[in-house]
Amino acid sequence: MSQSPQAESAMNASDARRDLYTLVKRANNDGVTTLIHRGSKQGDRVLLAPLDRFPAARKAGAFPSWVLSAAQKDFGTVVSRAAGGQPQVLRRSSTPVAVLLPADGPIQSSPSDPAATSAATAGGTVTSQPTRDPGRRLATLGDALGDVITSGTAPGLSFGLAGLDAATGGLHPGRLVLVAAPPQVGGSLIGLAAARHTALTLNHRVLYAASGPNRADITRRIIAAEAGGDYARLKTGTLTPHEQEVVQRLRNAPLLIDDGSDLTAEAIAETVPMAGNLALVVVDRLQRARNPRLPLSGEHLPAASQILRELANSQNVPVLTVLDTDDPAIVNLLDADVILTLTADPDTGETNVTVAERDLGIIGHARLHPDLAHARFLDTPAAAPTRTPAPTAATAADAGGQVTGDIIGTHTDHELASAALPFTSGALQGLPAEATHLLAALRSALAAGNIKDLDELRIPLQALAAAGLRLPGSAEGHRLAAALHAYNAPAPAPAPAPAPNDSEARTTAPEPAQPATGITDAEVDDEVRRDDDDGLVPGDEEDEPEAAVFPALRILKDSVTRSKMHPVPVIRKKDREGGPWPLISEDMDGEPRWIHPQVTSTRVAHVRDNGKRVRRDQLDVPASFGDGVLCLVDRNGSFPSACSAVPLAPNKLLHTGPLDAFDKGQAGIYQIDIPEWDYPDMPHPLGRLIDRPDDEGRVWVTTPHLKQLERLHREGHLTARVAIHDSWTGKANESLFKPFYTAAREARTELIQTGGQPYKDYKTRLSIALRLLWPKRPDSRSPFWRPDWRMSMVAEASVRHWLTAFKAVQEGHTLIALRNVDAAIFWTPDQTPPDTYRVGTGFGQVKATFIQPGDFIPEGDD
Numbered sequence: 001m002s003q004s005p006q007a008e009s010a011m012n013a014s015d016a017r018r019d020l021y022t023l024v025k026r027a028n029n030d031g032v033t034t035l036i037h038r039g040s041k042q043g044d045r046v047l048l049a050p051l052d053r054f055p056a057a058r059k060a061g062a063f064p065s066w067v068l069s070a071a072q073k074d075f076g077t078v079v080s081r082a083a084g085g086q087p088q089v090l091r092r093s094s095t096p097v098a099v100l101l102p103a104d105g106p107i108q109s110s111p112s113d114p115a116a117t118s119a120a121t122a123g124g125t126v127t128s129q130p131t132r133d134p135g136r137r138l139a140t141l142g143d144a145l146g147d148v149i150t151s152g153t154a155p156g157l158s159f160g161l162a163g164l165d166a167a168t169g170g171l172h173p174g175r176l177v178l179v180a181a182p183p184q185v186g187g188s189l190i191g192l193a194a195a196r197h198t199a200l201t202l203n204h205r206v207l208y209a210a211s212g213p214n215r216a217d218i219t220r221r222i223i224a225a226e227a228g229g230d231y232a233r234l235k236t237g238t239l240t241p242h243e244q245e246v247v248q249r250l251r252n253a254p255l256l257i258d259d260g261s262d263l264t265a266e267a268i269a270e271t272v273p274m275a276g277n278l279a280l281v282v283v284d285r286l287q288r289a290r291n292p293r294l295p296l297s298g299e300h301l302p303a304a305s306q307i308l309r310e311l312a313n314s315q316n317v318p319v320l321t322v323l324d325t326d327d328p329a330i331v332n333l334l335d336a337d338v339i340l341t342l343t344a345d346p347d348t349g350e351t352n353v354t355v356a357e358r359d360l361g362i363i364g365h366a367r368l369h370p371d372l373a374h375a376r377f378l379d380t381p382a383a384a385p386t387r388t389p390a391p392t393a394a395t396a397a398d399a400g401g402q403v404t405g406d407i408i409g410t411h412t413d414h415e416l417a418s419a420a421l422p423f424t425s426g427a428l429q430g431l432p433a434e435a436t437h438l439l440a441a442l443r444s445a446l447a448a449g450n451i452k453d454l455d456e457l458r459i460p461l462q463a464l465a466a467a468g469l470r471l472p473g474s475a476e477g478h479r480l481a482a483a484l485h486a487y488n489a490p491a492p493a494p495a496p497a498p499a500p501n502d503s504e505a506r507t508t509a510p511e512p513a514q515p516a517t518g519i520t521d522a523e524v525d526d527e528v529r530r531d532d533d534d535g536l537v538p539g540d541e542e543d544e545p546e547a548a549v550f551p552a553l554r555i556l557k558d559s560v561t562r563s564k565m566h567p568v569p570v571i572r573k574k575d576r577e578g579g580p581w582p583l584i585s586e587d588m589d590g591e592p593r594w595i596h597p598q599v600t601s602t603r604v605a606h607v608r609d610n611g612k613r614v615r616r617d618q619l620d621v622p623a624s625f626g627d628g629v630l631c632l633v634d635r636n637g638s639f640p641s642a643c644s645a646v647p648l649a650p651n652k653l654l655h656t657g658p659l660d661a662f663d664k665g666q667a668g669i670y671q672i673d674i675p676e677w678d679y680p681d682m683p684h685p686l687g688r689l690i691d692r693p694d695d696e697g698r699v700w701v702t703t704p705h706l707k708q709l710e711r712l713h714r715e716g717h718l719t720a721r722v723a724i725h726d727s728w729t730g731k732a733n734e735s736l737f738k739p740f741y742t743a744a745r746e747a748r749t750e751l752i753q754t755g756g757q758p759y760k761d762y763k764t765r766l767s768i769a770l771r772l773l774w775p776k777r778p779d780s781r782s783p784f785w786r787p788d789w790r791m792s793m794v795a796e797a798s799v800r801h802w803l804t805a806f807k808a809v810q811e812g813h814t815l816i817a818l819r820n821v822d823a824a825i826f827w828t829p830d831q832t833p834p835d836t837y838r839v840g841t842g843f844g845q846v847k848a849t850f851i852q853p854g855d856f857i858p859e860g861d862d
Contacts, residue, residue, distance in 0.1 A: 013038035016048070017075040021068060021266060021307050023048050024090055027098040035103060036079060044083035045103035048090075054107075057089045057099040065089035065096065067314035069269040093174075093313040157204075157280055157318060159190065160197030163379045167355045167364035168338065171280065171318035176309040178336035180326040183583070185342050186351060186370050187322045188213065188695035189377050191282040192221055194320055199255040200226065204279035209268045210259040211296040212285050213696045218257055220697070221375035223247060231375045232690045235697065236676055264295045265304035269311045278317050283308060285322040288330055289726070291658060305334035312337075344370075349422075349475065350380055369422065373474060373691070409446045409454055412487050416461075417443040419483035422476045430472045435464055462488055466605055466615075473593055473691060488613070536775055540768045541782040550747045550762040552740075552769035557783050559740040560650075565733055567650035570785045580653045580669055580728035583700050584787040587692045588669075589794040590705050592802055592818040594683030598622050599816055604856050616856040619816060621827055628814075628827045630851040632858070633837055635801060635822035639770055640744040641843040642797035643737035647703040648789050649730030659724040662710055667703040668729035669788060672722045674699060675709060682809055683818050685712060687798060698725060702788065703732070704796040708803070737793070740769075745843050752841050797821040800844075808834040817857075825857065 009032065016023060016036045026032040027050045038044040051057050064086065071078050071090055082088045082100035085107055090098045101107065156170025171177060171194060181187030191208075199206040210218055224231035227246040229239070239247065256275055258268070265283075272278060283296070286305070290298025305321070312319040323331065326341050341354045355364040368377040420439035423431045431439070438460055445453035465488035471477035544551040560567050571581065595601050600620040607613055619630060635641075647667045656666070674693060677684045684690050685708055689699050712718045744766060751759045774790035775782040798821045805824050809815050813834040817825040826834055833839060833848040840846075851857060 010035035010037065012036070013044075013075060013079055017072055018266065020072045020075070021269075021310070022303075024068060024098045025306075036100075038076065038079050038083070044079050046079050046082040047101045047103050049099055049101055051096055051099060054087060054099050054101055057087055058096055063087045063089050063099075065091050067091055067093065068097075069273050069311060069314055072266070072270050073273055091314075092310050157194065157202075158197050160193040160201070161190075161366075161368060161377060161379055163366040163368065164190075164340075164353060167353065167366040168340070171320060173316045173318055174313050175318055175337040176305070176312045177318060177320045177338045177340065178305075178331065178334055179320065179322045179340045179342065180331045181322070181324070181342035182326055183324055184694045185344050186372060186377060186695055187324065187342055188284050189221075189225075189370075189372075189375060190340065190342070191284045191320050191322045192218070192225065192375070193377060194280060195255060195282045196222060196225060198280045199253050200250070202279070203254060205254040205275065205277055206256065206280045206282065207268075207272060207275050207278050208255060208257045209263060209271075209281065209283045210257060211263045211283070211294050212287060213259070215257045215259045217697050218259070218284075222250065222255075224374045225376035226250065228374055231373060231697070232674065232693060235674060236678070262295060265307035265311075269307055272311060272315050272317070278315070281311070281315075281317055281319045283319065283321040285324055286334075288323070288325040288327065289655070289657065293658065301330070302333045302335075305336065309335065309337070349479075351377065372693070373472075375695075412483075413442065413446060413454065416480075416483040416487050417446050419476075419480040423480065430477065431469070435469060438464055467603070470601060470603060473688060485615075536768065536771055536777065536780070538777075538779075541772055541775065541780055544765060548761075548765065549751065549758045550744075550765050552744070552765040553772065553783075555743045556737070556740045556769045556772075559737055560784075562739065563650060563733070563736055565650040565731070565736075567736065568652055568786075569783060571652075576785070579655070581787060583669060583671075583728070584791055585692075585700075586791070587689055588700060588702055588705075588791045589821070590685075590687035590689045590701070590798045590802075591794075591820055592683040592687040592798065594687075594819070595619070595817045596815065597680060598624070601817075606856055616859060617817075618854070618856045619825070621816065621853060625814060625827050627829075629830045629853065630816065630855075630857070631826045631828045631833050632849040632851060633824040633826065633833060634847045634849070635804075635824075636841060636845050636847070637744070637748060637843040638797040638801060638821040639793060640741055640748075640766060642793050642800060643741040643744070643770075644843075645734045646737060646793050646796040647707065647732050647734050648736060648792040650733050650736055651730045653728040653730050653788060656727045656729045659727050662706055662722075662724065663729075664707075665732055666729040667732035667792070668727060669700050669702055670706050670724050670729075671698050671700050671726035672706070672709075672724055673697060675718050675720065675722060677718075679717070679809075681815060682806055683802070685709060685802060687802070696725075702792040702795045704792060704799045708799045736789075741843075748841075748843065794821065804836060808836040811836060823859075 011019075011034065013036055016034070023032075023034050027034070027048055031050045031052065033050065033053065034048045036046050036048055038046075047053075056062055064081065066074075066078060066088060068090060071088070078088045078100060083102055083104075085102050085105050087102075087107060088100040089096050090100065156165075156168075156172040158165050158170055159168070168177075179187045179190045181190075195206045195208050198204050208218060220231060220234040223229060223239075223243055223246060224234055226249075227240075227243040229243045229246075234243075258271060260267075268281070268283060272281060285296070286301050287294055287297035288301075296304055301323075308319050308321055311317075321336070323334070325331075326343065331339060331341070335358065337358055339356045339358075341356070343352045343354075344350075345352055349370070351368045351370050353366040353368060354362055355366065356362045367380045369380045371378050417439070420431075421443065423436060423439065438457065441453065442457055442461060445457060465484040469481075469484065471481050541553075543554050557569075560569055575581070599622070602618045602620070603615045604618045605613065606616045621628075621630070649667045653668045656668075659670075662670075674684075674686065674690050674697060686699065686701065686705060689701065689705070693699055706722065706724075709718060709722045713721050747762060751762045770790070770793065772780075772782045773784045773793070774787045775785065801821045801824070802818070805815055805818050808824075808826065811834070813836075814827040815824065816827050817823075819825075828834065830850055833846075837846045837848070838844070839848055849858065
């Protein structure tokens with residue numbers, strides 16, 4: 001078939017249907033005409049032409065018209081009718097944008113436009129003047145005001161979050177709403193909240209188009225959010241009776257999920273009319289980085305956004321789309337009607353939402369509480385009006401912990417009330433009712449400025465703090481544990497004169513508050529700290545003097561510089577806000593803070609020989625475990641031992657994206673799904689990493705953990721191989737720290753015999769050197785800044801700790817608890833440690849301590 005001279009390109013109907021939006025755009029913007037042919041038997045030939053080629057098509061009602069999504073759905077019918085001589089007008093919403101004309105015959109007359117009779121020759125070229133267009137319909141401002149006042153504005157659909165509804169006015173038909181949020185902030189949960197409210201509360205139909213998460217991910221998030229269940233646990237398929245009841249309630253919900261492969265904006269636009277009577281469309285998600293397996297990614301985003309905006313207009317439905325970045329350069333390209341930008345506030349733990357409209361800019365703000373463990377956001381409880389602002393640390397210190405001026409309560413009071421807010425507000429569960437009531441009363445007393453109530457609460461709150469509540473292992477639980485610890489601590493004595501040397505200063509410094517997870521006063525090289533606290537002080541980055549017992553920092557620097565791979569020990573400050581670096585966190589250590597599910601742990605008070613009050617775990621082992629004692633296994637030098645062979649990339653990490661398989665020649669960080677783990681007598685191989693999944697249920701891990709999972713899969717302990725959804729990697733090296741390990745091992749062998757202050761100084765300098773791999777202070781002059789090196793080393797120690805315990809369990813030993821990177825507790829006959837461990841004083845060897853049932857578990861220098 002030859003191409004018509006009036007057409008600038010030609011294609012068959014199947015391809016034209018697929019590319020309809022692009023062809024219309026070319027016709028409307030560039031005046032391009034396309035010849036479309038349909039089948040050799042039918043022989044239909046039409047021209048998709050700009051309106052200038054057939055001006056009569058602009059007249060409303062003159063010819064049959066189709067919104068683009070409907071035309072794409074019934075494209076065969078549209079082509080047949082146009083080929084038969086009846087022009088078919090294509091429109092966006094109510095605006096004509098192009099027309100389909102017969103390529104080989106005359107145009108038939110339109111009943112409403114007789115002047116168009118015989119108005120075209122073959123090829124659809126107009127040869128006579130159509131009836132004069134009566135012009136555009138105009139309305140006076142008075143008419144418009146009357147319409148608005150009489151009919152009002154229909155309320156938008158709710159996001160299911162009152163604060164967000166107040167800031168946005170809800171979700172309105174015909175508008176494209178873009179949720180822009182970087183990974184791990186929770187952008188997808190906004191879309192899920194709106195879908196849940198619309199489908200489950202209002203019983204309206206919703207289409208959830210998932211590009212990235214699959215229907216299992218979405219379903220688990222809905223169950224977790226509706227039932228308040230543990231999202232990570234739901235991955236194991238275990239449901240509580242309450243969650244099973246919720247599942248039954250959800251079975252008939254009008255929520256449609258499309259997680260099919262090759263999900264494109266065109267496919268979504270085609271599906272919406274067929275789904276019928278939709279109240280909301282959610283697209284989760286547009287991905288900034290190009291992924292060949294996800295069409296809604298990379299350079300395709302602007303075109304996809306245009307199609308989704310047209311879909312909202314043509315179908316008169318709100319379209320809520322999630323974007324995995326808040327980069328303004330990307331956001332502005334997508335031309336949404338409303339933009340919600342999410343940012344995490346590290347100080348409060350809340351999420352800030354900035355609301356902007358395309359034409360007006362920023363119009364509002366909202367604050368949400370992320371409840372990621374239950375895959376949802378919650379409204380931030382409105383604080384009661386306060387008479388005065390909360391005191392700062394400085395004012396509290398000046399007052400010696402007492403009331404100063406108009407400030408009611410101490411800094412410790414306010415911090416405890418603030419730390420307890422997620423629990424007292426009902427956003428999080430996990431506190432006994434009595435504790436919840438006491439902490440809520442504290443907040444009310446502070447808000448009302450009621451000194452009498454504060455005085456009456458003091459004694460019961462101190463008793464509560466001393467009781468040792470078992471709190472969730474989340475960031476909120478850690479903060480509340482630290483606040484309770486500080487509340488029960490004695491008032492600090494006046495600051496002593498400066499210590500004569502670094503080691504003495506560290507000995508006399510007050511110990512940091514620790515979370516109530518059974519991991520408190522550990523030795524200095526194994527302390528658990530917040531993500532923004534590296535345990536370093538100014539001056540630690542200086543090289544040790546020549547006379548130092550163990551110049552750990554100088555040895556570590558030498559170990560790195562002698563490598564033939566020309567390592568990059570410091571990432572420039574200007575590069576730290578991008579690339580892989582924001583993805584790395586302390587959670588990537590994967591420490592297994594685990595206690596056997598049948599064992600009860602209670603925190604009990606203990607006073608050290610130096611008079612310091614601490615809390616320790618007391619483990620209650622059920623009678624079903626038989627006779628035995630608790631065997632505490634304490635691994636020596638876990639971190640320096642891991643330096644003997646830790647896989648890491650000495651040079652910069654490059655974005656290598658999704659990987660079909662793990663390459664042993666590479667190292668770095670990898671985004672993976674959390675694998676299911678079916679061994680109740682062992683913690684999950686990823687430890688505490690599983691408590692911090694992102695919106696898709698994925699986590700970032702370092703190479704040691706990925707190698708561990710590969711090994712467990714080869715040995716048959718994991719049913720499925722780990723899928724790598726994203727990665728940043730470089731050429732691997734396992735010996736970068738080997739000289740440091742060798743020197744540390746030799747020094748330990750000598751100094752452990754000496755003991756005393758030299759051995760303490762050795763441990764201190766060892767800890768400082770390894771912490772300097774990732775200093776947190778902005779003004780630090782450390783010779784290193786490689787978070788991936790630091791977390792790979794810690795993860796390697798964690799993996800070795802876990803694998804040794806797993807081997808013991810496989811050989812029949814009963815594991816009671818696995819903590820930190822060095823402590824394991826077994827239930828064994830007296831004086832019989834598991835034979836999978838080597839008892840001794842060397843690196844990798846262990847100390848074994850036997851504890852009678854009912855006694856507390858010692859830690860650190862106990």
